[in-house]
Amino acid sequence: MTNFALIGAAGYIAPRHMQAIKATGNRLVAALDRNDSVGIIDSYFPDADFFTEFERFDRHLDRLRRHVHSDRVDYVAICSPNYLHDSHIRFALRTGADAICEKPLVLNPWNIDGLLEIEKDTGRKVATILQLRLHPSIIALRERVRREAITQKYDVDLAYITSRGHWYLQSWKGDVKKAGGIATNIGVHFFDMLHFLFGDLQENVVHYSSDTKAAGYLEYQKARVRWFLSVDAEDVPAAQIEKGQRTYRSITINGDEIEFSGGFTDLHIRSYEEILAGNGFGLEENRTAISTVAAIRNAAPVGLMGDYHPFLA
Ligand code: NAD
Structure with a gap:
């Protein structure tokens, strides 16, 4: 089973990601959103941890990464506003996970160049939703x-x-x-x-x-x-x-x-x-x-x- 975390869990598109994680037989272990209207999580993954503060989410994922843990995050799904995507992708990759990012990947083509470098540095991958x-x-x-x-x-x-x-x-x-x-x-x-x-x-x-x-x-x-x-x-x-x-x-x-x-x-x-x-x-x-x-x-x-x-x- 593959473990997922999700950024932007309270938004419109996040439930489609939760549904896709479930439908592919995997687990959401942690989610982040500044907004706490996230009751929808219970429909899919009632055991998932939830954070409204980035720093606590970061600490949690880092703890899972450092210790051999069954909840270690393999993928971070990114459903945040467009201008935050590249930052959230960098976070995902540095945290040792692959990223799955909503469209548009970024706002400008040169942002892609920076992400290619982080992919190379971390050995992790970015995949995008081009449905x-x-x-x-x-x-x-x-x-x-x-x-x-x-x-x-x-x-x-x-x-x-x-x-x-x-x-x-x-x-x-x-x-x-x-x-x-x-x-x-x-x-x-x-x-x-x-x-x-x-x-x-x-x-x-x-x-x-x-x-x-x-x-x-x-x-x-x-x-x-x-x-x-x-x-x-x-x-x-x-x-x-x-x-x-x-x-x-x-x-x-x-x-x-x-x-x-x-x-x-x-x-x-x-x-x-x-x-x-x-x-x-x-x-x-x-x-x-x-x-x-x-x-x-x-x-x-x-x-x-x-x-x-x-x-x-
Ligand atoms: P939304 O505004 O409904 O949701 C965005 C969520 O991100 C909100 O809950 C917001 O609180 C949260 N957020 C904002 N800043 C944050 C931060 N710093 N950290 C954590 N969470 C933060 O928007 P949406 O419609 O769900 O769109 C989200 C992404 O999905 C966008 O990139 C959008 O373009 C994309 N999208 C894709 C499709 C598609 O068909 N593939 C459809 C709609 C939206």
């Missing part, structure tokens, strides 16, 4: 793209609108220094997926960027992509609103819709299965997506020029 790479429809699409001999690049339109209430901009998720902005916090899944499907990034143009939406154009080896992301409920198309939906997701390739609305629920479990089998997505596999979102964050939007997403008009 769309494990989605059956995306895997099938990747196979298709690899198989098809194309004479010109695919034309891809990607729109993702996932409404968030007023809390969003008041929380760390709405703070660009902590979350990286909407393209980083919400979009990184898709930018990683596009790289996974269509190869290296060649061009990156931002047409529009605000706290609640962003849009641009990306050109990959095999695709030209117009993208639009929003957390503003006003952007949800009328047809979806009539059905009571607050989310809209559409990806078309040469005009054909790619269907992948289902199949999302177990992807954290699938991620854990692969990581535990030694097939996790490591630091370098994040570089293209992290460079893409960092460039989008720092770009000066060009406005409605060139190949912009139709939702911007």
Whole structure:
């Protein structure tokens, strides 16, 4: 049985990690969060130790590491806000554990370089949650793209609108220094997926960027992509609103819709299965997506020029 610790246990995504640890037959032995609303732990690991202070958590894990102990931590799962990921990864590795980190791995590509050094120094590994790479429809699409001999690049339109209430901009998720902005916090899944499907990034143009939406154009080896992301409920198309939906997701390739609305629920479990089998997505596999979102964050939007997403008009 493999032992886990978890940082950010009171948050939204932490229960998916607890579920994945349980589903893969392993144990959560210790958890940390500054917030003590962590009753959810009882649903999965009622015997886990819990800390609200980093220093006590550190002391506890260090004690387990130094003494031969059945609770010695093998993996630290990191579910904290984005800007803390690299620090929490360093802690995990120095503590003698491997790290499993939520997306986005870090906010800037140079943070990856520092982590590669710590991996080398400690001999421990970082694995990341890039769950769309494990989605059956995306895997099938990747196979298709690899198989098809194309004479010109695919034309891809990607729109993702996932409404968030007023809390969003008041929380760390709405703070660009902590979350990286909407393209980083919400979009990184898709930018990683596009790289996974269509190869290296060649061009990156931002047409529009605000706290609640962003849009641009990306050109990959095999695709030209117009993208639009929003957390503003006003952007949800009328047809979806009539059905009571607050989310809209559409990806078309040469005009054909790619269907992948289902199949999302177990992807954290699938991620854990692969990581535990030694097939996790490591630091370098994040570089293209992290460079893409960092460039989008720092770009000066060009406005409605060139190949912009139709939702911007
Ligand atoms: P959240 O705000 O709900 O949870 C973050 C938790 O971290 C909070 O409980 C907070 O108290 C805790 N925290 C903050 N600072 C801390 C510190 N210094 N030490 C320990 N704990 C600290 O956010 P969330 O939605 O659960 O997101 C957490 C991470 O998971 C983010 O990186 C986010 O991007 C990622 N995420 C991934 C997915 C996915 O589909 N893979 C979905 C949502 C979120």
